[in-house]
Amino acid sequence: MKQKVAVLGTGSWGLALGQTLIENGHDVVMWGRDEAQVAEIQEHHTNKAYLPNIVFPERLTATTNMADAVQDADAILFVVPTKAIRQVARQLVDVLTTVPVIIHASKGFEQETHFRISEILAQEIPSNKRKDIVVLSGPSHAEEVAVHDLTTITAASKNEAYAIYVQKLFSNGYFRVYTNDDVIGVETGAALKNIIALGAGAIHGLGLGDNAKAAIMTRGLAEITRLGVAMGADPLTFIGLSGFGDLIVTCTSIHSRNWRTGDMLGKGKSLDEILSSMGMIVEGVSTTKSAYELAQELEVEMPITEAIYQVLYENKDVHYVIEEMMKRDNKSEKEF
Known part of the structure; x- marks a missing residue:
């Protein structure tokens, strides 16, 4: 059944998902704040800043008027970036004319509050103005989805019917969606893997080998799981697509902004220099601070996250924090 979907955000991931929906026969209108970016999508069906080699379907339209987009x-x-979720949600409430299913495909925690994105949306969009909130997450680079590389991700909701709705909305021959009822686990895995990707990139930048890369991903997954379980997640979620799957793709690919940031840190560049040259939000930087604070609050041991926090926010040397981690007290791998 054809659906009308408004996509809030005209970045690479929003465009790739919008294209997928168009190809599945749905009507899509994108909303963005950047007038030049919206005009480029409207007039040329491109976004050369984010996906330079892609021409999007003519049916994929864009506007800077949110009321028009969501009508x-x-x-x-x-x-949209995590830091913009609350403001955009407030703007949406003022222009809603329907009671839609709310879906989000962003990854991170809100600064200061440490809220997950679905929690922010639930706070800002009254329950009588939405059917449900569904999380769409998993190992998925926009650059690959846009050219129809095979991709599998997860739609998570406590309400199975709406998870299935989103599954049907997006699924096709190159884009497969599974369902999950563990919203906390899916959102937590999606956010925290960006931290480990910073570390994996730094290891590459330092010139360390595959042993070190395997170590940081494996032990990174252990601490992601520890924090997720402390927050109420199902531990099995973290060996699924939104956990281990997303961790692999983000820690091993040049498409990952977080990996590239870590790589440049490992090569000696300053964080300010890296972020000014990136051109897009690097969610792992702010998520590291949130996760570090959450770990202290919940008394969860997260040595990799702590080390990356020290590099990002305390200006400690990458070599130094790695050495300190390796000299920690010995313990059993099964300690949880």
């Missing part, structure tokens, strides 16, 4: 929408997809 008569059956579903509204948030694909």
